[in-house]
Amino acid sequence: MSTALRICPLCEATCGLTLTLDNGRVTGARGDRDDVFSEGFICPKGAAFPEVDADPDRLVRPLIRENGALREADWAEAFDLIAARLRPLIEEHGPNAVALVLGNPNVHTVAGALYPPLLIGALGTRNLYTASTLDQMPKHVSSGLLFGDAFAVPVPDLDRTDHLLMLGANPLDSNGSLCTAPDFPGRLKALRRRGGTLTVVDPRRTRTARLADRHLAIRPGADALFLAALAHTLFAEDLVRLGPLAEYVQGVEEVRDAVRDFSPEAVAAACDLDADTIRTTARELAAAPTAAVYGRMGSSTVAYGTLGNWLVDVLNVLTGNLDRPGGALFPLSATAPAPRPAGPGKGFALGRWRSRVSGHPEAKGELPLAALAEEIDTPGEGRVRAVVTIAGNPVLSAPDGDRLDAALGSLDFMVAVDPYLNETTRHADVVLPPPPPSRSAHFDFAFNGFAVRNQARYSRPVLPLEEGRMDECEIHARLILAVSGLHGAPPSAVDDLAIERTLAKAVTQEHSPLYGADPKEQARLLAGRTGPERRLDLMLRLGPYDLVLDDLLQAPHGIDLGPMKPRLPGLLKTRSGRIELLPAPIAADLPRLRAALEAVPEPDSVRLVGRRHLRSNNSWLHNIPSLNGGSNRCTLQVHPEDAERLGLTAGAPARVKGEGGELTAEVEITEAVRPGVVSLPHGWGHDRPGTRLGVAAARPGVNVNQLLDGSLLDPLSGTAVLNGFPVQLSPLL
Ligand SMILES: Nc1nc2c(c(=O)[nH]1)N[C@H]1C(S)=C(S)[C@@H](COP(=O)(O)OP(=O)(O)OC[C@H]3O[C@@H](n4cnc5c(=O)[nH]c(N)nc54)[C@H](O)[C@@H]3O)O[C@H]1N2
Ligand SMILES: Nc1nc2c(c(=O)[nH]1)N[C@H]1C(S)=C(S)[C@@H](COP(=O)(O)OP(=O)(O)OC[C@H]3O[C@@H](n4cnc5c(=O)[nH]c(N)nc54)[C@H](O)[C@@H]3O)O[C@H]1N2
Ligand code: SF4
Ligand SMILES: [Mo]
DSSP: OEEEEEEOOSSTTOOEEEEEEETTEEEEEEEOTTOTTTTTOOOHHHHTHHHHHTOTTSOOSOEEEETTEEEEOOHHHHHHHHHHHHHHHHHHHOGGGEEEEEOGGGGGSHHHHHSHHHHHHHHTOSOEEEGGGGTTHHHHHHHHHHHSOTTOOOEEOTTTOSEEEEESOOHHHHOOSSSBOTTHHHHHHHHHHTTOEEEEEOSBOOHHHHHSSEEEOOOTTOHHHHHHHHHHHHHHTTOOOOGGGGGGEEOHHHHHHHTTTOOHHHHHHHHTSOHHHHHHHHHHHHHSSSOEEEEOHHHHSSTTHHHHHHHHHHHHHHTTOBTSTTSEEOOOOTTSOOOOOSSOOOOOOOOSSBOTTTOOBOBTTBOOGGGHHHHHHSOSTTOOOEEEEESOOHHHHSSOHHHHHHHHHTOSEEEEEOSSOOTTGGGOSEEEOOOOGGGSOEEOTTGGGGBSEEEEOEEOOSSOOOTTOOOHHHHHHHHHHHHHTOTTSOTHHHHHHHHHHHHHHHTTOTTSTTTTOOHHHHHHHOOOSSHHHHHHHHHHHTSTTOOOHHHHHHOTTOEEEEEOOOOTTTTOOSTTSSEESSOHHHHHHHHHHHHHHHOOOOTTOEEEEOOOOTTOOTTSSTTOGGGSOSSOOOOEEEOHHHHHHHTOOTTSEEEEEOSSOEEEEEEEEOTTBOTTEEEOOSSOOOOOTTOOOHHHHHSOOOOGGGGOOSOOEETTTTEEOOSSEEEEEEEOO
């Protein structure tokens, strides 16, 4: 028996785990007390790591479709088939005939960080769809417009702030998002212990809301109105204090004009909050020595998602809290390029192309995942004929899974890189299964960029690859070669090319640590056992902390790089080189928000919101017995008043009808939801044939996204409205 360290890949908190190994298997997991960031924290999902790792339903060999049925194949056969089918399709119909779908776990794997950008380049397709348009794309668009960099996301300084205003997030169950903080619950408790204030805005009385000093049970979808009223109040009461930020910000007066109509009185009815409460919230935000406004899923996947995300940072700016300790700061990860000197940048463009069928504008190079089905099933020039999915299950995660399900079934060819045969991957002609996490290296390329403390931790695979398995990085590299017409070349060629390109650029950049160096010599210096390790080594060398891979290998519990530090103005890449507080696309979308002032919902209307459970992760952990035990979790939560009015009974089925379809769910009566709001979680509906999810299929639940038809989007970001959409309820009889 031995132990090994491994960062948990099951949510954004990135906790360090100590795994027990016995006989070539992981038999236990506990929190690593010496981890520089997580200091021993673990949640039930992390504790289930051994089970997640050894799930007998995980695919062991590639699958290929033959005469309509999937059969096991070897790797060579699988890649031969991809090269033989995908390449000719691209040559005949052009690159846009292939759509690439990237799901959430790509941000939790080394492969998902290093290879998809190269695959996108190799495919040359404009049909790129990711889970971002079911999630945080409004934040990317807002950051792109405000700061000129879609990845410049301010993160609340949880450990130092005096005041946190949190909207649409429930970190006690989600463990945090776009704010990477192991033991988020403990950090919130510490905030309160040191005399700080926590305000939670959520239509549900969540576990997080119960921890707060104040819970505002807003009407779903109204966050942007509420935030605009806070900004209005700051101006009206002369509470705007930019402090040192003033030098870097333009457009403050324009924002004053833009929010003039949104007085607390004007938004009160739409938000269903009283004007005094809104005013008090604004005053407290302004009065706090330091404060941070933080909005997540519930304020993002809504009709005014980009406006809401923009207003979050407008408030951080107007109160002088952006980029200052205790406020909302920009993390600086060890693999981010070393900061360049301040000055104008290229800015951020939206809508450089549009989707074929509905004309949705691209955002950050992506089209709305909600529009994928129509891009496949609408005939005509430019139709999507083949799909590659990597770590995604859009049949359950995106609106109108039934339509997408049918569309995927009609494709000429489909490839899935995924460990499971699930609702989506069952349509693939080739399934390429990556090994379980214990056999994969781990580095948080994505989440270190959103972490409340700068740090770097690397884990090598804790167990060797089993016979017949392929590392996920190699799977991605071979896929890239197969679609590029380079099928059969060694996968290391992909890493070598990436290194060569990166170095060629870096040595010409004056701010780069390798400015003026000889690229060939630098490439030879790179250490690491594998291509991806050499690429990590290079990124560290080009990064801001003078680190190399060997430093990480010498520090198995991680390297602490200190608290977040101010990064303005160097970080700004807007054309003006300043924070552009009222960008034109935002100004153009504000009339829509103004119209919402009048559109107060009917008194008896009901809106649906989602929820997460501590033991879940989107659609893919329902197959783990210890994470899917106990009572039914896929229940429709209804407030007692609504239940009474609508004749719904606890434990009995209710019919739920949305614009896109209807379903039946078991009623749970609870005051945890406010009147006029019901809640149903996502990621369920494991009752389709042809999957290999024994445990999940036995308790399938229903797919909430079947209530949607994919037409409700935040127009600036293409993000699906997954929260706060209208539904009708009735007892099933
Ligand atoms: N246990 C668990 N953890 C997870 C996941 C999981 O599935 N399970 N998924 C991971 C992923 S991919 C993500 S993106 C994160 C998300 O993590 P969070 O951003 O914390 O998201 P949720 O837990 O969905 O919480 C969203 C909250 O918004 C509320 N809400 C709904 N509509 C509105 C609204 O209009 N206004 C406001 N103010 N609130 C609203 C909901 O009631 C809900 O409590 O969690 C990650 N962590
Ligand atoms: N109604 C509603 N819908 C939602 C949400 C909501 O709150 N409400 N949340 C949305 C959010 S925030 C997100 S991020 C999306 C998520 O949407 P998706 O990313 O489509 O869904 P997941 O369930 O995370 O699917 C992950 C897939 O990755 C596979 N996988 C797991 N580990 C690995 C690995 O190591 N490598 C590879 N290659 N694959 C792996 C799993 O088997 C699964 O097929 O769902 C969105 N959908
Ligand atoms: S909080 Fe997230 S990262 Fe930490 S143990 Fe749980 S699932 Fe893993
Ligand atoms: Mo997400």
